[in-house]
């Protein structure tokens with residue numbers, strides 16, 4: 001499913017008319033019908049459409065037009081519909097126009113008895129800050145909701161006041177419980193503050209022919225997309241079928257990283273996991289990770305950095321690599337000069353191998369921190385490398401730039417840097433971005449504060465390594481990792497809530513979300529979220 005800017009949405013609509021004769025009224029009819037269908041399908045279990053009180057706020061443009069058609073559909077299905085037309089200050093209740101002098105009073109009582117308010121005031125045609133009287137109208141709804149939290153607000157196409165290109169919001173914006181956006185999600189929804197105003201996101205159809213979308217390069221990570229790239233599991237398989245992962249991760253102060261990343265690679269379906277560790281660390285891992293095998297590295301020297309010893313460590317690692325399809329470097333490695341030197345040696349060895357012989361590389365955490373100390377570090381990476389920085393690590397990779405975890409400037413930065421560095425860039429954040437060097441972009445909708453805890457990044461890096469080992473191209477491996485990681489978190493937090501998740505809780509959920517994705521029915525266009 002593509003994500004669009006306002007200009008892209010307008011172009012799609014223009015081409016729909018130009019190439020297929022789908023005029024605005026035709027598209028709007030589909031839009032209103034589809035919004036009504038989604039609304040009825042998503043009614044709360046104790047709500048029935050019969051006698052449900054729905055108050056529509058109708059704006060001056062086509063967004064209001066969508067609302068009128070939706071209202072008509074709901075009325076025919078049995079809902080008790082009121083329509084308030086903002087520009088002309090007119091009100092009809094169940095089809096009966098209300099006399100001018102009664103409107104204020106009737107609007108107040110309509111609000112007090114409504115089960116749902118539908119925001120069809122403004123859509124992508126919003127061209128300026130909201131008028132004071134529109135803010136006042138939205139504030140009346142908010143006031144009612146404060147008194148009556150069961151009043152639900154549903155936004156058509158977007159909540160009025162959200163700037164869909166920038167993710168900014170007008171101070172008068174009313175937070176939606178559900179947004180039924182039309183044709184494609186809009187780019188601003190995935191960035192803050194707008195992300196907080198969308199509620200559950202549903203995507204309605206306006207019957208655009210899919211061929212019109214061929215020029216679009218930004219996609220939403222969803223079940224349909226990820227199902228298509230999930231590795232097949234043929235009956236006639238053995239552990240070699242699903243690839244081996246080598247991990248150069250963990251150190252004495254941070255042993256958990258290697259365990260978490262290695263376990264998640266295995267949970268993502270990789271055939272064999274090997275941890276490259278020193279003899280001293282071996283008992284720690286061997287006692288907690290029974291399924292892993294080990295490549296033994298020489299100890300890190302205690303004092304002076306020695307190129308020779310770094311070389312020996314790198315060599316011990318690369319000698320093990322033939323036959324491995326993925327190498328994860330970084331989580332928990334620490335940042336000693338010796339470790340940095342070892343990483344550089346390993347990178348050099350990888351670059352010297354033919355692309356079809358070397359493992360796919362993913363670098364995370366301290367792998368990135370070590371690199372960021374070097375000039376032009378990206379020239380050291382083999383082609384097709386995946387990097388997975390969080391905003392702090394991204395900032396260090398960009399010469400101490402302050403990188404946002406949520407606002408839209410991170411999109412531009414990610415695209416610029418994925419191209420400049422020639423990497424598959426996973427820029428983590430509430431809505432993680434996955435960007436290829438060509439600028440193809442996938443964005444995760446599923447923000448989840450439960451994931452804001454130590455070790456969850458190690459699990460993500462391990463999952464991506466696990467998918468690389470199963471032969472996925474790096475852009476798909478990264479996308480699948482990001483999406484399934486958030487699905488696993490959703491499963492955990494559906495039981496635990498928003499706080500208290502341990503990174504290791506994610507591990508047993510990974511196979512379950514893969515099973516769910518394969519076996520639950522999925523309708524393109526209605527990827528539902530709980531927030």
Ligand SMILES: NC(=O)C1=CN([C@@H]2O[C@H](COP(=O)(O)OP(=O)(O)OC[C@H]3O[C@@H](n4cnc5c(N)ncnc54)[C@H](OP(=O)(O)O)[C@@H]3O)[C@@H](O)[C@H]2O)[C@H](O)CC1
Pocket residue numbers: 013023024027028031059060061062063064066121122123124125126127128129130131134156157158182206
């Ligand atoms: N175009 C199509 O084929 C389809 C569109 N769909 C739906 O339509 C909207 C976009 O419709 P559009 O009419 O372009 O825009 P809006 O409905 O958002 O509103 C435009 C009108 O609102 C006025 N306006 C703009 N900003 C403000 C403001 N801050 N306060 C008050 N009024 C405002 C604007 O006035 P101008 O003076 O600027 O002209 C217009 O009168 C899209 O979001 C979909 O919902 C369908 O989905 C299908 C096809």
Ligand SMILES: [K+]
Pocket residue numbers: 063119120121122123155156157158159160
């Ligand atoms: K709206």
